[in-house]
Amino acid sequence: MSRSYDVAPSAARLTQSLRDIGYNFHTAIADIVDNSVAAGATHINVETVFEPNGSYVLISDDGSGMNQTEAVESLRFGTRRGYELNELGRFGLGLKTGSFSQCRRLTVVSRSHRAKCDVHVVTLDLNRVARDDSWAVLADERSPAIERAVDMLQEAPGTVVVWEDLDRVLPDRYAENGWGRRRLTSLASKTSEHLAMVFHRFIEGSVAHRSEVVIAVNGEKLQPWNPFAPAEPDTKALPQQRFEIEADGGSSFVKFRGYILPARDRFSSSEEFDRMSGPLKWNRQQGLYIYRADRLVQHGGWSGIRGIDEHTKLARASIDFDTNLDEVFQINVAKMKVELPPSLKQMLERPVHELSVLANDAYRRSANAGDRKEASKSAASQVALHEVGVALKAALLEENDLPSFKTAVGTLRRRNPDLADALGL
Ligand SMILES: Nc1ncnc2c1ncn2[C@@H]1O[C@H](COP(=O)(O)OP(=O)(O)OP(=O)(O)O)[C@@H](O)[C@H]1O
Ligand SMILES: [Mg+2]
Numbered sequence: 393m394s395r396s397y398d399v400a401p402s403a404a405r406l407t408q409s410l411r412d413i414g415y416n417f418h419t420a421i422a423d424i425v426d427n428s429v430a431a432g433a434t435h436i437n438v439e440t441v442f443e444p445n446g447s448y449v450l451i452s453d454d455g456s457g458m459n460q461t462e463a464v465e466s467l468r469f470g471t472r473r474g475y476e477l478n479e480l481g482r483f484g485l486g487l488k489t490g491s492f493s494q495c496r497r498l499t500v501v502s503r504s505h506r507a508k509c510d511v512h513v514v515t516l517d518l519n520r521v522a523r524d525d526s527w528a529v530l531a532d533e534r535s536p537a538i539e540r541a542v543d544m545l546q547e548a549p550g551t552v553v554v555w556e557d558l559d560r561v562l563p564d565r566y567a568e569n570g571w572g573r574r575r576l577t578s579l580a581s582k583t584s585e586h587l588a589m590v591f592h593r594f595i596e597g598s599v600a601h602r603s604e605v606v607i608a609v610n611g612e613k614l615q616p617w618n619p620f621a622p623a624e625p626d627t628k629a630l631p632q633q634r635f636e637i638e639a640d641g642g643s644s645f646v647k648f649r650g651y652i653l654p655a656r657d658r659f660s661s662s663e664e665f666d667r668m669s670g671p672l673k674w675n676r677q678q679g680l681y682i683y684r685a686d687r688l689v690q691h692g693g694w695s696g697i698r699g700i701d702e703h704t705k706l707a708r709a710s711i712d713f714d715t716n717l718d719e720v721f722q723i724n725v726a727k728m729k730v731e732l733p734p735s736l737k738q739m740l741e742r743p744v745h746e747l748s749v750l751a752n753d754a755y756r757r758s759a760n761a762g763d764r765k766e767a768s769k770s771a772a773s774q775v776a777l778h779e780v781g782v783a784l785k786a787a788l789l790e791e792n793d794l795p796s797f798k799t800a801v802g803t804l805r806r807r808n809p810d811l812a813d814a815l816g817l
Pocket of ligand 1: 423426427428431453455456457458467471473480481482483484485486487488551
């Protein structure tokens with residue numbers, strides 16, 4: 393029998409290096425919310441609490457919750473479990489990698505029993521992991537934030553994820569001043585914007601076989617941000633197309649649907665046009681919106697099929713794929729990015745080209761509409777100028793000062809003939 397060595401990773405070193413795999417505050421929260429959605433939650437609350445030297449974040453849900461064993465397992469890097477088709481989880485990592493990208497102490501508080509108020513509290517603390525170089529999960533830790541989480545589960549099952557020691561969010565020197573408070577507030581507002589976008593189908597209630605999900609950030613219920621502005625009467629949805637993609641376990645269909653959004657002058661209001669411009673604004677929000685099991689993983693850009701162009705800024709398209717295509721799409725741990733498989737890229741070239749031609753046309757028609765508006769505005773101002781000229785002439789006639797008026801008109805004609813014409817002099 394050949395010899396082998398079981399080389400377990402160093403907990404201290406691995407947890408440290410996994411802190412920097414590309415999350416930011418709002419994408420990390422989205423990864424926690426993923427788990428709540430996967431657990432069948434219908435209400436999810438994100439709370440950011442500023443406390444001098446003790447700020448914390450709570451993400452709570454009313455999903456199925458976890459029993460003691462599951463709660464402990466949830467804190468394993470690489471949770472051992474299987475997944476159904478189109479479950480949002482994949483790597484068994486998001487809870488840990490997302491949380492530790494922002495904080496040093498992660499606690500899972502959970503209750504799965506409907507009748508019995510059995511609340512489990514398990515913690516992974518990076519200070520302990522570093523000190524002992526071990527993966528030890530601590531039981532029944534207590535702090536004001538954890539107490540609040542336990543209180544939240546007194547009535548019904550669910551889970552609360554607690555982030556404490558927010559070293560990446562509020563570095564020490566800012567932990568207690570006004571800058572820290574403002575930073576937390578601005579991160580919360582960015583989080584609202586991000587969650588309203590990536591989970592918009594869940595919030596709208598448009599996901600098959602699931603009731604709508606209410607997500608609130610600091611008590612404020614999120615309105616879905618649907619990139620295709622379906623409520624706008626002038627949004628044009630093109631017919632859906634399907635493309636077959638080969639994967640290891642057989643083939644699967646990817647859905648593509650193009651949309652031409654209305655230009656500003658055809659939107660129901662200017663405010664709505666601005667709201668629909670999105671986090672990166674119209675120009676950079678054109679392009680593909682890629683959904684994995686109804687959760688948005690990439691928003692905007694053409695994935696190398698074509699370039700961003702002002703003239704096609706009204707073009708957006710949805711691409712939908714199932715989790716059995718995860719590997720071909722190369723979904724990353726933070727669920728923020730995919731690679732279009734080369735065969736799909738090729739098949740999409742034509743529909744994307746057709747979409748951009750239509751978008752270009754809509755853009756130019758609206759630009760012309762803009763010109764017409766400018767032209768009619770300038771016609772109106774010509775009439776007004778003419779009236780000024782007539783009124784001026786009449787006033788000077790009344791004053792009996794026609795000779796000096798004629799001299800003045802002569803000078804104006806020489807200096808600015810267009811204006812003299814417009815004034816009708
Ligand atoms: N809010 C929750 N409610 C119920 N179970 C949860 C919750 N959060 C986490 N879990 C459990 O913990 C496990 C680990 O979560 P984690 O996010 O680390 O991995 P994952 O969701 O399985 O995969 P991924 O790395 O793709 O997110 C989940 O698979 C789930 O079983
Ligand atoms: Mg997850």
